[in-house]
Amino acid sequence: MKKLLFIILGIIIVAGAGAATYFMYFAPEPAAKRVADNVMRAASLNQLEQVRSFGTSENAESFTNASSQRNFRHSGTAEENGTFYISYDFTDEQSPAKARIGVANGAVSLLSTGNQLGALPQDDGEEAVAAEEEIDLCLTREDLRFLDSRRPYAQNFRAATMIFTTEPNSRNYEGEENGQRIINRVANFYERSYEKDYQIMLRGYGPEPDEYSEEYQTQVALSQSRATKILEDLVEAGVTRDRITVDSPRVYTQAPPANNDRWIDIDIVSRCE
Numbered sequence: 001m002k003k004l005l006f007i008i009l010g011i012i013i014v015a016g017a018g019a020a021t022y023f024m025y026f027a028p029e030p031a032a033k034r035v036a037d038n039v040m041r042a043a044s045l046n047q048l049e050q051v052r053s054f055g056t057s058e059n060a061e062s063f064t065n066a067s068s069q070r071n072f073r074h075s076g077t078a079e080e081n082g083t084f085y086i087s088y089d090f091t092d093e094q095s096p097a098k099a100r101i102g103v104a105n106g107a108v109s110l111l112s113t114g115n116q117l118g119a120l121p122q123d124d125g126e127e128a129v130a131a132e133e134e135i136d137l138c139l140t141r142e143d144l145r146f147l148d149s150r151r152p153y154a155q156n157f158r159a160a161t162m163i164f165t166t167e168p169n170s171r172n173y174e175g176e177e178n179g180q181r182i183i184n185r186v187a188n189f190y191e192r193s194y195e196k197d198y199q200i201m202l203r204g205y206g207p208e209p210d211e212y213s214e215e216y217q218t219q220v221a222l223s224q225s226r227a228t229k230i231l232e233d234l235v236e237a238g239v240t241r242d243r244i245t246v247d248s249p250r251v252y253t254q255a256p257p258a259n260n261d262r263w264i265d266i267d268i269v270s271r272c273e
Contacts, residue, residue, distance in 0.1 A: 005176055032084035032103035033077060038086055043067035046242075055107030063111040065195070066096050069240040074186055077258060078119040079221035083109060090239075094191065136199035138272035146189050147268070157199070159186060161264045164226055170231045174262070181228070186238035186266055199245050201267040202233070206249035219261060222248045226264050245269075 035054055042050035047070040052060045069093040075098075078085045083104040091095055098117040102110030116125030147159050160182045163174045173179025186200065203224030207216050225248045235241050250265075 001185070009169070029077060029079070029084055031106060031188065033086050035103050035106060035108065036084075036086035036088075036101040037113075040067065040072055040099065043099075044070055044072065051111075055103075056109055056111065059111045062151070063099070063113055065119060067099060069242070070094070072099065076119055077154040082121055085110075087117065112256060137195070139193060139196050139198060139270055141200075143189070143193045143196065144193065147185070156201075156267055156269045158265060159189070159268045162226075162230055162264045164262045164264070169222055169225075170262075171226055182266070183233045183237050186237050187234060188245065189241045190234075190250065194240075194243075196270045198243075199238065199269045199271060201245045201247050201269050202230050202245055202264055203247040203267065204249045204253055204264045205261055220249055223264070224259075230264055 031085075039051055039054050042054075043064045043148075044067050046064060048064045050060060051064050051086045069088075072088045072092060073184045074086065075089045076087045078087075081166060083102050086101050086103065088101075090099070095115055096113040097115045098113065099112075100112045100117045101108060102112075102121075110121070112121070114124065118124050162182055164170050165174045173182075190200070204227055206223055207213070213271045224246060230242050231241070231246060234244055
């Protein structure tokens with residue numbers, strides 16, 4: 001009798017565990033959320049083809065662009081007519097502020113980003129619809145005014161110049177407060193214009209190329225090291241790493257102008273067509 005009770009108890013435990021596993025992993029709602037979570041992770045890593053692999057290519061590119069390099073958190077799940085709508089909030093202060101993924105029968109059926117996304121599509125505000133429209137990827141006069149630039153049609157223009165101290169091999173900015181101000185200014189420019197198509201290029205100065213010259217090797221290595229220092233500080237200030245390029249130093253064929261060997265130019269290179 002006691003043995004039979006143990007067998008029955010074991011069956012009940014196994015059945016209960018099986019039911020719990022089903023509702024935790026295989027029931028429609030948690031299964032839909034797992035799909036949506038995988039899509040959000042792929043989008044945040046800018047993996048467009050991975051996003052598309054979950055079921056729909058509609059809006060996949062704009063959804064991935066809006067979500068790339070951004071952290072997110074789950075904010076709610078709603079269901080209508082067999083489709084689960086999983087909503088997320090981005091944790092930074094950029095726009096769009098929200099994302100929502102529709103999942104039906106284990107596949108993505110809808111991708112949305114916006115600032116006024118509701119739990120269901122019919123709950124969306126007008127601003128959310130506008131956020132889905134194709135944006136102009138070109139920098140505007142208003143964008144460039146932030147950097148005091150008056151060259152709205154230029155493909156490449158100087159945003160700032162960082163000067164390093166005179167100590168040998170120094171990676172310290174001349175005037176720490178002013179250096180941080182330059183970093184913040186470029187980071188703020190990126191925050192307001194990150195949807196536009198451009199690259200931030202860091203470039204120092206070096207002597208005329210001569211691979212056998214110790215002076216050339218030393219100055220180029222130092223220039224690249226200083227540019228990397230700026231890159232690290234910009235990333236820490238919120239600029240995504242893939243938007244920053246460290247280019248080869250500009251070459252001077254005579255003695256450099258005053259202090260030029262301690263300069264790193266921060267250029268904005270537009271890729272807008």
